[in-house]
Amino acid sequence: MNRVIVVGGGLAGVRAVEALRRKGHEGEVILVSAERHRPYDRPPLSKAVLAGDADDTTVEVDWDDLRCETLLGERATALRPGDPRGGTVVTTAGELEFDGLVIATGATPITLPGHGAQHVLRTIDDARDLRARLTPGVRLVIVGAGWIGAEVATTAARKGCSVTVVEAADAPLSGAIGPEVGALTARWYGEAGVELRTGVKVAAVEPGSLLLADGDRVAADAIVVGVGVRPELGWLDGSGVEIDGGVATDAAFRVTVAGTPRSDIVAVGDCAAWWSNRYGRRLLVEHWDTALNAPAVAAATLVGEDAEYDPVPYFWSEQFGRMVQYAGHHPVAERTLYRGDPDGSKWSVCWLTGDRLDAILTVDRPRDLVQARRVMTAGTPVDPDLLADPERPVRETVKP
Ligand SMILES: Cc1cc2nc3c(=O)[nH]c(=O)nc-3n(C[C@H](O)[C@H](O)[C@H](O)COP(=O)(O)OP(=O)(O)OC[C@H]3O[C@@H](n4cnc5c(N)ncnc54)[C@H](O)[C@@H]3O)c2cc1C
Structure with a gap:
């Protein structure tokens, strides 16, 4: 070659x-x-x-x-x-x-119909351009309460912008982690001073406002579209x-x-x-x-070697001062199980099928993430009753 x-x-x-x-x-x-x-x-x-x-x-x-x-x-x-x-x-x-x-x-990034200016966030130039607009008092409207939408909202709110997030689904992150778990992140917006409007569909981005499917408008000085790629x-x-x-x-x-x-x-x-x-x-x-x-x-x-990629997928996001991490593939799972109180500050949710751990999402519990990722990679069964105890390390819930 x-x-x-x-x-x-x-x-x-x-x-x-x-x-x-x-x-x-x-x-x-x-x-x-x-x-x-x-x-x-x-x-x-x-x-x-x-x-x-x-x-x-x-x-x-x-x-x-x-x-x-x-x-x-x-x-x-x-x-x-x-x-x-x-x-x-x-x-x-x-x-x-x-x-x-x-x-x-x-x-x-996917963009929306309409002639108004739409900011997306994919390149360093996009980031520098948007950064220059995030000044105190600016009315920022973000379309999409996904990973990127929440991260932009976090930063914009900290910079003193007046931030509204408009989401078509009934909960943030529904597409990524499902409505049940996604809904648990909704209160983070309010606590950060960000208005979250769910179940709201956007028809078009117009100059100075967002036109909603029901005919309403949301006035904006800047509009960020974070509806996926x-x-x-x-x-x-x-x-x-x-x-x-x-x-x-x-x-x-x-x-x-x-x-x-x-x-x-x-x-x-x-x-x-x-x-x-x-x-x-x-x-x-x-x-x-x-x-x-x-x-x-x-x-x-x-180069002609035999190789195979078969990891447990992993990613992280930083939302409203929290480190959110995910490993696994939850769509294959039968049920969820919580470690800690999701209304509290540090918790995890595990997705399980029988005694198989399929995925985990952790909120400021990095140790859960690391240990669960190892368990999933090894494919070892876990004891769900033990796993439900947030005081017990995930590695100690593995079945003998
Ligand atoms: C704002 C932002 C925040 C993120 N945060 C996280 C995070 O917290 N955690 C996480 O796990 N992941 C995060 N990600 C995702 C992660 O960055 C991407 O998964 C990663 O960048 C993908 O890399 P890539 O090389 O496949 O694609 P890209 O980074 O998209 O690179 C592709 C490159 O190919 C170029 N290109 C496209 N078409 C052509 C063409 N026809 N000819 C030549 N060049 C072309 C593009 O211009 C681009 O430079 C984030 C992504 C963004 C945008």
Whole structure:
């Protein structure tokens, strides 16, 4: 394999470049990325960067050492896979032939209809732009009480903005963790001085206000739309690459082209829907830990090693002064079980099927998270009665 092209310069892209070199790939590596910035971390954008506590989150990498050519501010516009291997990526900088390809184009925020200005939060430029608008007294309306919406609300309220969050579902985070657990976070908004309006559908973003589906308007000096993201896949149209929510891959991140799994084309990060043998389904995990760790497996596949990615997915969020962490995959679970009082300050919720721990969400209980993640990774059964005791460490609830 001579030339590998990595399309997308987010965390997944840069980690793929590093992993390729670590795995001994000696040929050319070219990183093509639509952003003009060197790869940077996104989690701080809605936290420290928005708060003004950080301004640069560039991933520390020695590009010379990596011998990687970077084409920044350039976009892949089409993919022409060769038969049976290799192919060509068409980019705004010209056509690039490849022997190996990493698809790491991430995701793009969904926006709403209407002619009013909509702020989204995906890039460092988005974060700097929004930060400049968060001044005391500004009426900020956030559409979507998801992870990003809550984080922006946290920072904006701290900066003295008058913050309203409008959510179509009946509870925050319903899509991510279900309405029962999501509803437990609703009071956090009020306590932070943020108005939360649930069950409210938005029709359009207009200049100076949000038009609701029932005809009402919510006046705003600035509107942030945080209603989710879509994998960035348009450039793959017509390429024959299989799509299943994201780029469909097997557990080794091999992409299927025209019905054939290809060891020379892999996809990772927010754009990839990978097969999880652990859960028996494809997962599209739009979180940092996956972008960090999956590329090592994808690079192994490219250099011809046998590898499989099968972790217990993990992510975190910082909401209204609380550290919220999640591990596992709750949609497979039968029931929930609480450790501690969810009306209190520190608690966890476990999702279980029989004596199998499927997922955990912790609020300021990092030890629960770490231990539960280990238990889930090992697949060891737990005693639900013991697990319900918040004083007992999760690791001591494992069945002998
Ligand atoms: C504000 C914010 C806060 C977050 N906070 C958390 C958190 O607290 N915890 C957590 O677990 N996760 C968090 N995440 C999620 C995490 O940052 C993402 O999962 C991670 O960035 C995904 O990395 P990626 O490399 O797959 O995609 P991206 O970071 O989206 O990178 C993809 C890159 O590809 C480029 N690109 C797209 N299309 C093309 C093309 N056609 N040609 C060339 N380049 C292209 C894009 O411009 C982009 O630079 C947060 C994300 C955001 C936006």
